Amino acid sequence: MDVETIDRVGVIGAGTMGSGIAQVAATHGYDVVMRDIEQEFVENGFETIDDSLGRLVSNETLTEDEAAAVRDRITGTTELEDLADCDLIVEAALEDLDIKRDIFGDLDEIAADDAVLATNTSTLSITSIAAATERPESIVGLHFMNPVPVMPGVEIVVGEQTNPELVDIAHEFAEDLGKTTWESDDKPGFVTNRILMPWINEGIRAFDEGVATKEDIDAGMELGTNVPMGPLTLADHIGLDICLHATETLHEELGDRYKPAYLLKRKVEAGELGKKTGSGFYEYE
Numbered sequence: 494m495d496v497e498t499i500d501r502v503g504v505i506g507a508g509t510m511g512s513g514i515a516q517v518a519a520t521h522g523y524d525v526v527m528r529d530i531e532q533e534f535v536e537n538g539f540e541t542i543d544d545s546l547g548r549l550v551s552n553e554t555l556t557e558d559e560a561a562a563v564r565d566r567i568t569g570t571t572e573l574e575d576l577a578d579c580d581l582i583v584e585a586a587l588e589d590l591d592i593k594r595d596i597f598g599d600l601d602e603i604a605a606d607d608a609v610l611a612t613n614t615s616t617l618s619i620t621s622i623a624a625a626t627e628r629p630e631s632i633v634g635l636h637f638m639n640p641v642p643v644m645p646g647v648e649i650v651v652g653e654q655t656n657p658e659l660v661d662i663a664h665e666f667a668e669d670l671g672k673t674t675w676e677s678d679d680k681p682g683f684v685t686n687r688i689l690m691p692w693i694n695e696g697i698r699a700f701d702e703g704v705a706t707k708e709d710i711d712a713g714m715e716l717g718t719n720v721p722m723g724p725l726t727l728a729d730h731i732g733l734d735i736c737l738h739a740t741e742t743l744h745e746e747l748g749d750r751y752k753p754a755y756l757l758k759r760k761v762e763a764g765e766l767g768k769k770t771g772s773g774f775y776e777y778e
């Protein structure tokens with residue numbers, strides 16, 4: 494199999510990442526089936542896509558007709574079986590190992606023998622997800638960055654048993670979506686989150702310990718090191734629940750240097766998850 498034989502792409506999960514992956518794949522000509530467990534979640538995914546396509550039309554990246562064609566190439570469903578004839582399936586469901594292993598166990602039953610099965614996990618082990626199937630060699634990590642339509646890179650994660658040919662296909666597929674790739678071994682947090690999450694966590698600790706106001710912590714990092722978002726704004730953008738989960742996984746696997754900041758746990762407990770709930774470190778409309 495090579496990337497030329499991929500026509501139909503399945504996406505599991507219509508949240509921020511799943512809907513972004515569906516949109517980008519459809520933008521590059523693939524027929525996409527986007528699946529979530531409830532119709533309401535599928536509809537929310539289409540709203541996110543419409544909003545993003547609207548922005549790309551207003552800044553003249555796409556024409557109205559191109560945006561309409563992208564939308565037409567995406568079908569929504571709540572049935573996993575509707576992904577049976579997909580050549581490549583990307584799972585972007587909740588960051589929960591048991592949920593992902595269940596999904597991959599089910600995919601093993603329904604997906605074509607030569608289908609590429611990818612997970613967008615941000616920190617969980619590809620090898621452990623792959624072990625839920627009878628075909629661990631067919632599983633690879635395709636780790637997209639948020640917001641998927643604008644971020645230029647995709648991390649390819651290689652599990653213990655991933656077939657090297659599949660790794661090549663994963664690179665080619667991501668490049669076909671207009672992304673540049675880099676590769677990581679299946680080690681906790683891969684390249685990006687292993688380095689990004691402690692940076693965010695330390696920003697939260699600095700705020701909690703009264704080093705500076707949240708605005709000054711973000712300004713210090715934005716203006717002082719030329720990153721587009723300081724750690725607290727970026728944490729809100731990613732979602733505090735995702736940051737906490739990733740940091741807990743790193744802490745569990747790599748020890749105390751990754752212990753989540755106390756304030757991060759408290760915010761998640763309070764349901765203040767960042768932009769998506771209207772409040773995190775900052776307030777959003």
Ligand code: 3HC
Binds near residue numbers: 637
């Ligand atoms: N869809 C389409 N277009 C979008 C968009 C979206 N979802 N989000 C932003 N844009 C467009 C805007 O319309 C705007 O276009 P224009 O300049 O031509 O009008 C352009 O992108 C810039 O957006 P904004 O003016 O709203 O704001 P910024 O200049 O701050 O850019 C950003 C937004 C691209 C998100 C930038 O702030 C950024 O790069 N931030 C860092 C993001 C980051 O680090 N992401 C990775 C997180 S880690 C991760 O995802 C891994 C996971 O496992 C945790």
